[in-house]
Amino acid sequence: EVQLVESGGGLVQPGRSLKLSCVASGFTFSNYGMNWIRQAPGKGLEWVAYISSGSSYIYYAETVKGRFTISRDNAKNTLYLQMTSLRSEDTALYYCARHPPSSYYFDYWGQGVMVTVSS
């Protein structure tokens, strides 16, 4: 069974940093592209960042480019999102999500981790 379990969220002041983790199980993590997607309270979904299976390709939404860094450790089956210079508008539930082979929809999602940016 595919499982994605996020952690690392919490309450953080504007301008500070936070690092999210997503541990994968039930599939060969190193074969799949992975993403972070967020959902502000009561709002829709926003794709945040993508990393290819071997970390060769990395892309970000314009809203986070230069502030967030996606990375992965295939030996640990773990995806990361380093978030810096956090703003109130980054407050959201952050999901990690997997791409299936050779396509770019999201076939499995984690349960999400909440990030609240407030003073």
Added chain:
Amino acid sequence: DIQMTQSPASLSASLGETVTIECRASEDIYNGLAWYQQKPGKSPQLLIYNANSLHTGVPSRFSGSGSGTQYSLKINSLQSEDVASYFCQQYYDYPTWTFGGGTKLELK
């Protein structure tokens, strides 16, 4: 970026009814469209990909159709467990994937 416009934003329907949700793309997305269901307090779950292919384990009362810029999700014989929000997503525009604003489906 390709903009995705979903309609209606909310919908109330009765058990056993057929429901249709629409999604319009700002340009042709060549069937690169997925639909997700998000139940209250849960993460999104994939229902449909490639505009009309059913994901593993999804009940056959769900179906997708469309082409070009216009797509739809149909739910036949609405069940109580279908109460959820539904989102479309385009994945034609690599690597800038975008979602519709969502449709909240409630029981009448």
